[in-house]
Amino acid sequence: MILARKGESMGEQIIIGEILHHITSTFRFQLDDIEPIQRGYQNRKWFAINDHGKKLFIKCYSSKRYPSEKMRFVRIALQIQSQLHEAGVVCPKLYGIDGKYIFETPSGFLFCMMDACDGDTIHPGEANWLQMFDLGRVTGYMHQVLNDFPKDRSYWSPTRLQLLKKWRMEWEKASTENCSIRIRFLLKRQREIIDSLQMQQFEECEQGWAHWDLWMENILFQGNLVSAILDFDRMKYVYPDLDIARAIMSGAFISQMGMDMRKVAAFIEGYRTYRPITKFQLARAFRLLWCKEAPWWYTADIEERSENPRRFFEEMCWLMEHWWELEDIFDIG
Structure with missing residues (x-):
């Protein structure tokens, strides 16, 4: 059972619950220390740690912001990102099955999962x-x-x-x-x-x-x-x-x-x-x-x-x- 965290609604708990169950059954590892990310627009995001100590980033796509036509482009984009990572471009490694990186839960929530990368963002104009x-x-x-x-x-x-x-x-x-x-x-x-x-x-x-x-x-x-x-x-x-x-x-x-x-x-x-x-x-x-x-x-x-x-x-x-x-x-x- 996933306990509700401060600031999270029961609806959000249902979403992350379905996502975690899907990840566990698909990739055969457990996730712990689930931490919601309060940034971005409409999409829901979390950091998590798997049982190998790897920090992961999970993103659930908003059906309002990403209707089916937009999701078609996202699927292509993630396939390209995976190939860029394999070619040595510094970008997150995606977790996928048979070249597909978007997963769907029983309730229709679409999400992806990738490695969380170390580093910090810089405010615009402040890069040296x-x-x-x-x-x-x-x-x-x-x-x-x-x-x-x-x-x-x-x-x-x-x-x-x-x-x-x-x-x-x-x-x-x-x-x-x-x-x-x-x-x-x-x-x-x-x-x-x-x-x-x-x-x-x-x-x-x-x-x-x-x-x-x-x-x-x-x-x-x-x-x-x-x-x-x-x-x-x-x-x-x-x-x-x-x-x-x-x-x-x-x-x-x-x-x-x-x-x-x-x-x-x-x-x-x-x-x-x-x-x-x-x-x-x-x-x-x-x-x-x-x-x-x-x-x-x-x-x-x-x-x-x-x-x-x-x-x-x-x-x-x-x-x-x-x-x-x-x-x-x-x-x-």
């Missing part, structure tokens, strides 16, 4: 240049391994129509609600950028498998070295350049100060250990990132939202402010 170098090296190696994976249909590409559709929605809200002058000014500036976009430039971007969520919250460090890349659930066949821009922005952009170019140069030097990258490719990667993320963060209510969305908003503002000089800014040899 040695950590950025190693992050670039690890990212470059991951992309090199992913380059050998079978091609797939592209999951996403930017279109002016979608950018304008989202912009009009937020502009209408800003026009009817009590938004600040700054938000209205930035929305006007966003429209100018959308109108001036040369969409054909993105046709030259290499397509391939990408982590697609490579920010500091999903990276563990031990000292100056990356100990693990986490959370591959969003992995898609899109543009690897997005990983480059997102990792640099998360690690090297400092709010109120701007981009730390020493950290940028360190990341690029590490990345080039395995793959080439030019200043034109880098500038285009940041414009691609803006097309992907600006619609998420340029919202009428952004100033009322929590710390992380506001951080992403400031990143997008910096890109928009320096839109026409990105090639000069990122001219790092």
